[in-house]
Structure formats: C-alpha cells, structure tokens
Amino acid sequence: MQLPHHLPGSIELSVVIPVYNEEAGLDALIERVTAAAHAQFGERYEFILVNDGSKDGSWNAICQHADHDPRIVAINLSRNHGHQLALTAGLNHVRGEIIFVLDADLQDPPELLGPMLEQLRQGYDVVYGQRTKRHGETAFKRGTAALFYRGLASMVDTHIPRDTGDFRLMTRRVVDQLNAMPERYRFIRGLVSYIGFNQTAFPYERDARYAGETNYPLRKMLALAVDAVTSFSVVPLRFASHLGMLFGLAGLVSLVGILWSWLAGGTVQGWASLAALTLIMGSVQLLVLGVFGEYLGRMYMEGKSRPLFIISEVRRHPIAANEEPAETASHVAEGGMIDTKVGEGIRVAG
Template identity: 50%
Template sequence: MYLSIVVPCMNEEDVIPTLVARLSAAITPWCDSSEIILVDDGSTDGTWEAIQDARLLCPDVVGVRLSANRGHQIALTAGLEAATGERIMMLDADLQDPPELLGDMMSMMDQGYDVVYGRRIERQGESLFKRATAYAFYRLLNAMSDVPIPRDTGDFRLVNRTTLDAVLAMPERARFIRGMFAWAGFRQIGIEYTRAPREVGETKYPFRAMLRFAVDAMTSFSTKPLKLATRLSFASLGITALMAVYVAYSLILYQTAPGWASVVLAISFFSGVQLLTLGIMGEYIGRLYVEAKNRPLYFVSEELRDTPSAALRKSA
C-alpha cells in the first residue's frame, strides 16, 4: 500500500519538525512506502526552509511551494493533485487533527469504505465564540445546501484513489473540498475524535477568513440564497400592498397617515431587502465571472521530490 499524506502549510515553520515526526510514527505500522506532501502556501516566514530541513531527515517528505498565497483550499488542491498514493490522507499542519487516527481510518477503509472523515465531538483550546460560530455554520450549511454535508467535519479524512480522482475532476475555482467529497458520493463513514488545541502559533483562520469561507461554501453547494432573495422580494411586495390598503383606508376616513417615522422605516426596510437581493445575486454573478476567466488555480514555483509531479508539470 502506497500512502500519500497532504498537509497545506501557511507560516508553520515552528510546527514542521513535530508534524513530520508524528506523521512518520503514524505511518510506519501501516505502509511500506509513503509520501508526506507539505504544501507551502506562500508563507512569509521560514516554512519552506523548515520543509527543506525536514526532507533531509525524512526522505518521504515532498515539498511543494506555490508561487503566491492562494488560500487553504487551493493549497490543499495542489497537494492532492501532486499525490500519487493509492490512499490519500489530508490534515492541517497545526496538529489539531491527530495523525495517530490513521490506523483506525485504514482499518475502516479495509472494510470497503471509500472515504473515512473525522468528526469532531469536542473542540479543545477554542473560544466560546469560535465553537458557537462553528456549530451554527455546519447546521446552517446543511439547512441551505442541496447536498447533505456531514456536520462538524473539516478536511481531515482518508480517501481512496477512485474518490480523489472524481473530486479532482471537478473544475470549479472557489473550492470547498469537504463539500465536494460529500457531493461525489461513494461509501463514506465518520470517525469521532476530540480536536486538540494548536501545537504552536496562532490560527490562520481569523473571523474575516471564516466568513468568506462560509459564503463560498453556501454559494458553492446551494441555490437557496437566490430563492431566499426571491421570497424576500415577494414578502416586501405583500407588505407594500398592506400599507397601500392602510393608506387608502386612512384617506377614505379623512385621516392623515401618521408621522414621518413610519415612512423612513418603510423606505429603510425596502432598501435593505433590495440591497440584500442585489448582494446575493452579486455573489453568484461574481462566481460566474471568476469561472469564465478559467485561470489556473495556482502555480508551483519549486518542488522537492525525485520525480516532478503532475502539479509541477502543469505549472511549468
């Protein structure tokens, strides 16, 4: 069994040695040959140098350096395209997702499953706000999505080659990897675990990035926001009709419609509905614009491996 492990890295120089050591220890009992693909997503610290040092100590390490920062999902895609294994494991560099679960995941895949994904039952070391927003995100996403996406799951998973090839065949630019695997189907099962605090450093997903990620997820896998905009438009028309009846009734009884406050409130409400509708439409139109340009997702500037992968050949 040849195993590939894909890890996107962004300013993670301090954790690279521990990451490689734990991955190597987890791999040894299960695979005769493997590769640990570390993707440097345009880091501004010494992450690339740390990857080079790790390769000197562990020949299984493969380094892929992107030409610029493209975001977590694109970096993960670059690593998946560079992977050559029969089974592929993906996780984040912060080691909040334990690589020691590899053995259990491999055993479950031996039972005939195509995808084994990690499902968090507890999130240690995270603020109440982060836990609450994550809880709300996954449930709102499932309510809005046209495809059932497992709750409380990230990109931490083990997949086989058939499933990975199906996902890599999807051409969209704004990528939501966990949703793409859910859409692909195949036999999938979850494994529960407790998510540990970060080994070192700070999160690379501040609130603004999380919000952008949530919008990408919603618009990638659902047209319900567009339907919501339509329903809001009909609701505003209904309220307008009721207000017109009220005004006509007041005129018949020779009563003046009271106060400017109600007028301002009505204008503000309808303006808000219009702007929300335009914003939702703008998200989808912007996505169409980006897709129409058909630019490459990324370029690889350097790669550390004996034989250049398809990712490097494609960027050359």
C-alpha cells in the same frame, strides 16, 4: 474492501498537508506523521507538504526535511492561495492509492491513521473525522462553527456531515474525481460529500493547536462559509425573491390601511414613516443586488479559466527524484518559464 497490493518499495499512502506559517511545529508534525505512517505502511508512503506562501521559515524547514528524507515531497506555491487551493495542489501530486489529509497544526492527531484505516478496509472510500470535542478553541468559535454547519445543512441538497473538517482518509478513486473538478471557489469537504461512494464518520476529539496561532481568523472563516453556501446552494437567490414578495405584501397591507383611514375621514399621517419605508426598501434592494452580484462575480471569475494555483518549486531528495517516471521528471526544467500544467494548476520551474 481489499486494499490494492503493490510491489515492495512502491507508494501505498500519500499524506497531504498544507502549511502556512507553521515553522514552530513542523519538526513535531513530521515526527508524529512518520511514526503513524511507518507503523501501517513500512516505507511505502510519502508526505506532500505544500507551502502556501508562508511568511516565516516554514519553506526552509520543509526543504531541510526533504533534503534528508526521500519520502517527503516539498511543494512551494508562488504566493498564498488559501488553504483549500493549497490542499488541491497537494492532491494533484499524490501517487499513493490511499490519501490521508490533515492540517499542519496537529489539532487532528496523525496517530488516528491506524483506526481510520481499519474502517476503510471495511468497504468505505472515505473515512472523515467528525469532531466530538474541540479542545483549545473559544466558545465563540465553537458556537459559530455549530451554527454554520446546521445552517448549511438546511440550505443544501448534498449531505455535508456536521462538525467535520478536511481531516479524512480517502481512496484514490475519490481523489481522482476530486481532482477532475475545476471549480475555483472550493469547499473540499463539501465536494467530497458530493462525489459520493461509501463514506463513514470517525468520531474523535480535536486537540488544541500544537504551536503558534490560528491561521483561520474570523475573516477567513466567513469567506469559507460564503464559498460553501454559494458552491452548493441557490437558497440566497430564492431568499431575495421571497424578501421581495414579503415587502410587496407588507406594502399592500399598508395601502389597505391607508385607504381605510381615508374612507373613514381620517388624515393620512407621516412623511417620517414614508422616509423610513423608503430607506428600508432601498436597503433591501441593495441587499438583493449584493446576493446576485456575489453569484455573478463567481461566474465571472470561473469563466476566466485561470489556473487554480501556481507552483514555483517542487523539491525532492535526489534519490526520490531519480526514481520519478520520465513524464514527471520532465516537469522539473531549468529556467523560470511556465513549462507544464499540473492538474488545474501551473508549475513554474525554479
């Protein structure tokens, strides 16, 4: 693929990085990403750092860098929206024709931009990182991740590559399609696979976290897994039907056994077994209702059509702000009123 040509000084690469409590590693992150981007694009790149309601000094650190570097766009969300929506907010602001997505913890090496770019030039629209090793992670996390991807693959029609995250390089036309998808419960690596176009894997070894602790505890991992399954599969709903048929068959077999015992002159035993069966059937019914409720609840939330994210502030270097197109600059208004829609989010001028 021939990459688009731009006038000198225009933006070719947009680097999108969600940030949540990453103050300790921000300096190293920006230093390494800057070196990688500059080596490939000179000055024709931008960083979009999205602060997802951090509780530490991440936002202040981002602002300090933005005040000194016109290539940095600092976006502050009104609260913690979650990694996938923070990433969506960043993707809604890209100006480059090539988009590089990575996490702020430096587990995905920015230095791989060059080799991934070489693959993109071979005619691909998406080059996604595929982990061959995961350094610094527990056996439990590696095992559950492997189980999740293999279980997901058996339930969905869309091919979602195993052992991948959001670390990837994409062309603008893929990101434009991604931004046009309004769904709230986002599993972005799955959505990118759903979009299609030419995609290829880039095998790499994932590094250990540079600083701090993981921001993806078991609770968030389970929530992401539920989002992935319910967004791309109706297998749980079919499972509820199959479970009902299975227990119906078991009840029929039990009834045949009881009739046979009665015809043979035996005594039908057991209030205890009857009570146990009643409890099991009640549990199954509640499980089935829970599965239906999960899908119904998501339909209810989607039907509200609330914005996916709310932006409290967008901060740029004065030079970069003066170079913004008029329609973009008009978004930054005085006061605290909601003044514009940004993609599927709302910006609150600050």
